[in-house]
Amino acid sequence: MGDVRLMKGNEVIAEAAIRCGCDGYFGYPITPQSEIMETLMIRKPEDETGMVVLQAESEVAAINMVYGGASCGKKVMTSSSSPGISLKAEGITYLAGAELPALIVNIVRGGPGLGTIQPAQSDYFQAVKGGGHGDYKLIVLAPASVQEMNDFVDLGFELSFKYLNPAMILSDGVIGQMMEKVELSDYKPRWTDEEIEKISGSWATNGKKAGGERNISTSLDLDSAKQEVFNHKLQAKYRAMEENDVRFEKIACDDADYLFVAYGSSARICQKSVELAREKGIKVGLLRPITLFPYPTKQIQEMLGQVKGILSVEMSAGQMVEDVRLAVEGKVPVEHFGRYGGIIPTPEEVVEALEEKILGK
Amino acid sequence: MTATTEINNIISEENLVYKKTDVLLDNEMHYCPGCTHGVIHKVIAEVIEEMDIQDKTIGVSPVGCSVLAYNYLDIDWQQAAHGRAPALATATARLMPEKYVFTYQGDGDLASIGCAEIIHACNRGENIVVVFVNNAIYGMTGGQMAPTTLENQVTATSPYGRDCASTGAPMKISEMVSLLPGTRFVTRQSAETAGAVRKLKKAIRKGFENTREKKGLSFIEIVGTCSSGWKLSPTQSNEWMKENMFPYYPLGTLKDE
Numbered sequence: 104m105g106d107v108r109l110m111k112g113n114e115v116i117a118e119a120a121i122r123c124g125c126d127g128y129f130g131y132p133i134t135p136q137s138e139i140m141e142t143l144m145i146r147k148p149e150d151e152t153g154m155v156v157l158q159a160e161s162e163v164a165a166i167n168m169v170y171g172g173a174s175c176g177k178k179v180m181t182s183s184s185s186p187g188i189s190l191k192a193e194g195i196t197y198l199a200g201a202e203l204p205a206l207i208v209n210i211v212r213g214g215p216g217l218g219t220i221q222p223a224q225s226d227y228f229q230a231v232k233g234g235g236h237g238d239y240k241l242i243v244l245a246p247a248s249v250q251e252m253n254d255f256v257d258l259g260f261e262l263s264f265k266y267l268n269p270a271m272i273l274s275d276g277v278i279g280q281m282m283e284k285v286e287l288s289d290y291k292p293r294w295t296d297e298e299i300e301k302i303s304g305s306w307a308t309n310g311k312k313a314g315g316e317r318n319i320s321t322s323l324d325l326d327s328a329k330q331e332v333f334n335h336k337l338q339a340k341y342r343a344m345e346e347n348d349v350r351f352e353k354i355a356c357d358d359a360d361y362l363f364v365a366y367g368s369s370a371r372i373c374q375k376s377v378e379l380a381r382e383k384g385i386k387v388g389l390l391r392p393i394t395l396f397p398y399p400t401k402q403i404q405e406m407l408g409q410v411k412g413i414l415s416v417e418m419s420a421g422q423m424v425e426d427v428r429l430a431v432e433g434k435v436p437v438e439h440f441g442r443y444g445g446i447i448p449t450p451e452e453v454v455e456a457l458e459e460k461i462l463g464k
Numbered sequence: 465m466t467a468t469t470e471i472n473n474i475i476s477e478e479n480l481v482y483k484k485t486d487v488l489l490d491n492e493m494h495y496c497p498g499c500t501h502g503v504i505h506k507v508i509a510e511v512i513e514e515m516d517i518q519d520k521t522i523g524v525s526p527v528g529c530s531v532l533a534y535n536y537l538d539i540d541w542q543q544a545a546h547g548r549a550p551a552l553a554t555a556t557a558r559l560m561p562e563k564y565v566f567t568y569q570g571d572g573d574l575a576s577i578g579c580a581e582i583i584h585a586c587n588r589g590e591n592i593v594v595v596f597v598n599n600a601i602y603g604m605t606g607g608q609m610a611p612t613t614l615e616n617q618v619t620a621t622s623p624y625g626r627d628c629a630s631t632g633a634p635m636k637i638s639e640m641v642s643l644l645p646g647t648r649f650v651t652r653q654s655a656e657t658a659g660a661v662r663k664l665k666k667a668i669r670k671g672f673e674n675t676r677e678k679k680g681l682s683f684i685e686i687v688g689t690c691s692s693g694w695k696l697s698p699t700q701s702n703e704w705m706k707e708n709m710f711p712y713y714p715l716g717t718l719k720d721e
Contacts, residue, residue: 160584164551171552174542308540310519321543
């Protein structure tokens with residue numbers, strides 16, 4: 104066993120950032136995720152690894168600092184919660200448009216508007232379908248444990264550099280505020296200038312090399328014909344993500360007659376609901392999407408010969424259920440169950456919803 | 465001897481008194497005739513060449529007429545969202561402290577939508593150079609009112625002249641940022657005469673030297689013209705600028721520490 108500790112999800116994000124060789128964090132305080140920046144400020148990684156940590160004047164400035172840092176080929180990140188992510192939406196689409204790698208953490212709270220500071224999953228559409236303008240996608244990772252908060256920081260950077268595309272960790276106040284056992288990652292050194300040159304030399308704006316080509320970090324092309332070609336390139340990249348980097352977990356699916364589809368904290372609740380339902384003789388399994396984009400569409404389709412109905416469980420009024428329905432194409436009944444506005448459903452409520460909405464049909 | 469052969473005889477190494485810097489690319493500029501941007505670009509390019517920092521300089525271009533500044537200077541560039549250049553420059557300078565980072569921003573970009581970013585970058589004393597081109601109007605979008613538009617000045621969105629009772633007074637950004645402890649060098653220059661261009665070049669050089677000495681933020685405002693937006697000829701624009709802009713935006717150095 105490595106370095107095992109009892110830690111809060113938000114604190115683990117900060118610790119994982121330092122340990123994975125992150126070069127810079129730029130943030131702005133907002134509940135329920137302020138512990139991320141607070142932990143970084145206490146840890147003072149600038150003294151330890153040279154990682155820059157800066158409290159920006161706004162979420163808008165923070166995401167644009169990320170754009171600047173990412174343009175240099177550095178591993179940079181920001182974090183926020185729902186209203187703050189709305190403010191960052193402009194910067195996020197610029198990152199996608201300029202094909203820059205970066206990590207954005209969203210510890211979701213209930214909305215709309217200022218909403219509540221309690222947990223919710225009502226930013227699924229914003230994370231997965233857009234949020235900012237233009238045809239772009241984020242790589243979206245949904246941790247369901249404090250351990251995954253640790254693991255997905257490094258994974259998020261890895262995928263964002265693999266595809267030169269921003270990645271988002273979409274979590275919520277449950278996982279962010281919850282304390283759990285976590286095995287922290289080993290320290291990886293920050294990339295040296297030579298390594299950055301090797302990895303990102305063809306695009307990083309860190310000074311034009313003598314005799315070499317200069318680099319420009321931009322999302323602008325006033326020539327529509329070229330802009331369309333660029334859009335084709337982005338779409339091809341998103342298809343490649345769907346081909347190669349779908350992540351999911353199946354629990355008790357082998358003999359399942361019914362299926363829960365749930366991510367993040369809802370998946371944790373559904374794990375218990377699976378046990379409760381099986382005690383009642385209802386054979387239900389759980390398919391947990393880990394990547395929300397790319398979405399495990401095929402994996403849901405593979406269950407269709409087996410299951411008689413699917414309940415999509417989310418702490419929202421019904422967002423991910425649309426992707427479940429798109430996968431299912433009407434072949435079996437798909438219903439949504441959700442609590443929202445900061446209310447967390449109980450495992451019993453979920454089983455009742457399964458009985459009423461799926462078995463009752 | 466024809467005129468052409470006569471000219472060809474004159475063009476020779478020993479007669480060379482002036483050469484366009486290689487840092488300025490040969491791409492045809494999109495700026496309107498009489499626009500100040502071209503001269504400012506040239507001056508920055510010359511300073512970069514003279515200080516031999518082409519491989520260490522990163523420019524951050526704005527949204528506005530100079531959005532395409534990266535087409536003209538042969539260095540690495542980042543193209544920022546509207547008003548956000550100081551945020552990009554902040555991270556770039558902090559993550560690569562040995563580089564020279566400058567933002568190039570117009571009055572709509574810096575003084576209006578990017579007001580928060582510039583004030584806070586100045587307050588933190590980021591080790592960057594800010595080149596702020598103030599021509600009192602939005603150029604690229606077609607001549608709308610800017611925060612620096614003068615009282616009674618006619619623009620597309622102040623067609624009866626700027627009414628300060630309703631829209632506030634023209635903002636003196638250099639005076640504002642000079643009050644912040646984070647700024648080390650704040651100056652207001654122009655580029656309408658050869659003498660003014662020489663002074664401007666000196667100021668920009670000082671800015672980049674401050675970066676080298678890690679002194680903090682250098683803020684260089686340039687009062688410029690917008691012939692298209694002002695609907696005046698280039699010559700008339702210079703006259704209008706001298707008559708109307710200079711009294712309100714007096715040239716000179718406000719701070720040099």
